[in-house]
Amino acid sequence: MSYPEKFQGIAVQDHNDWTHPKKISYEPKKFDDYDVDVEIEACGICGSDTHCASGNWGPKSLPLVVGHEVIGRVVRVGPKCHTGVKVGDRVGVGAQVSSCLDCDRCNSDFEPYCAEFITTYSQPYPDGYVSQGGYASHIRAHEHFVIPIPEKIPTHLAAPLLCGGITVFSPLINNDCGPNKKVGIVGIGGIGHMGLIFAKALGAEVYAISRSSAKKEDAMKLGADHFIATKEEPDWEKKYASTLDLVIVCASSLTEINLEQLIKTMRIKGRIISICVPKETEELNLKPFQLSGITIGNSQLGSRKELIQLLQLVADKDLKIWVETLPISEESVHDAFVRMEKGDVRYRFTLTDFDKEFRN
Ligand SMILES: [Zn+2]
Ligand SMILES: [Zn+2]
Known part of the structure; x- marks a missing residue:
């Protein structure tokens, strides 16, 4: 049948x-x-x-x-x-x-x-x-x-x-991604690569953020204006201090991100939005003092x-x-x-x- x-x-x-x-x-x-x-x-x-x-x-x-x-x-x-x-x-x-x-x-x-x-x-x-x-x-x-x-x-x-596409697009448009905004995409394989394309298409200045520079060439082709290799650039958070308006975290888990560093790169009222889908059992530990003037959230679909x-x-x-x-x-x-x-x-x-x- x-x-x-x-x-x-x-x-x-x-x-x-x-x-x-x-x-x-x-x-x-x-x-x-x-x-x-x-x-x-x-x-x-x-x-x-x-x-x-x-x-x-x-x-x-x-x-x-x-x-x-x-x-x-x-x-x-x-x-x-x-x-x-x-x-x-x-x-x-x-x-x-x-x-x-x-x-x-x-x-x-x-x-x-x-x-x-x-x-x-x-x-x-x-x-x-x-x-x-x-x-x-x-x-x-x-x-x-x-x-x-x-x-x-x-x-x-x-x-x-x-x-994948809508999951990264929704937090971009709900958090004012557009001209005159500096938008970071953390984790650029998988969904993140679409984040680079869409953020650029919406008119933002786009920062690809990855652990190594292995995907740098791809990220630039996909629309990134800047590339940050966090494991290869010591003090990257100082170089980019108070730069980003919005960051979408597309890594496999928010717990693998060094939030202390990332927060330093955010402008006041900046927003870090996670679209990670980690294991059910994972929990996020945060020191509330770190969140001075910025917002962390999650977005789904x-x-x-x-x-x-x-x-x-x-x-x-x-x-x-x-x-x-x-x-x-x-x-x-x-x-x-x-x-x-x-x-x-x-x-x-x-x-x-x-x-x-x-x-x-
Ligand atoms: Zn899915
Ligand atoms: Zn309903």
Whole structure:
């Protein structure tokens, strides 16, 4: 049996053997009046996928199909849908598939912070159905979380925008990134490389901040105006004292950052915003005295409105993120997971060729 009764996906079977996912077929969630079915053409690979698959974020209901940077074509539209989505449209689904759409947060375009947030995979809906992600033939999601993709953006470059891209874009636009602002991006592999591109496109003066100078050439190509190698430049915090208006921390964990040094590079009222997704158990220790005149915060994902804004910016300015494509299969998901663990990716993976794996 296949669609619409069953979806197929490449699923993690066991957290202890998470790098060997297997192809399965599974039941989709019940089709609701506001749901849209998408036949998937590509899916980006996000750090969250490996965290969830490996059990870093606690045990999940298995088997689990991860993937939340989904691009595909609409094949079915619920009878009450009113966003204008139509069969045949190319759309994206990011890391969120549901929220209440009625609270203060949802009503002010901050639905990633809704108390009833449901993430694209591994989380039960109210009826108990556990959401399944995009390394799959299809995905079913509420229309609000199904985003139109501008024609100009190629599918493999659109996918990573749906989670990684929006996660770094949202704190930029919510913290006044723009002309006459000096913006630092800490951690420039992975999501950070998109941060450099977007901060530059928004008009800021951009500082790439990395441990070594290994990625300097790439960072300058991506749009950085300055490069700081923190392990190679002793006293870097003195050289750049009171310089930055905004820093987005894209490292794997905020606890690996020397905040004492970083804070010294901030201008008064500067903001350090983390988009790190560390292990569940990590805790941040801070000396409150250090925070003199600056703010530290966290940002997660971005709203439908912000996604549409990001996609328009990428289309209008013809921005090109750096993506390596892999045709989806059990083997290539395995290879990608192993390479992600080693940090061996420049700077994002997109799984492609879903037709060959799921529809021949
Ligand atoms: Zn809400
Ligand atoms: Zn993600």
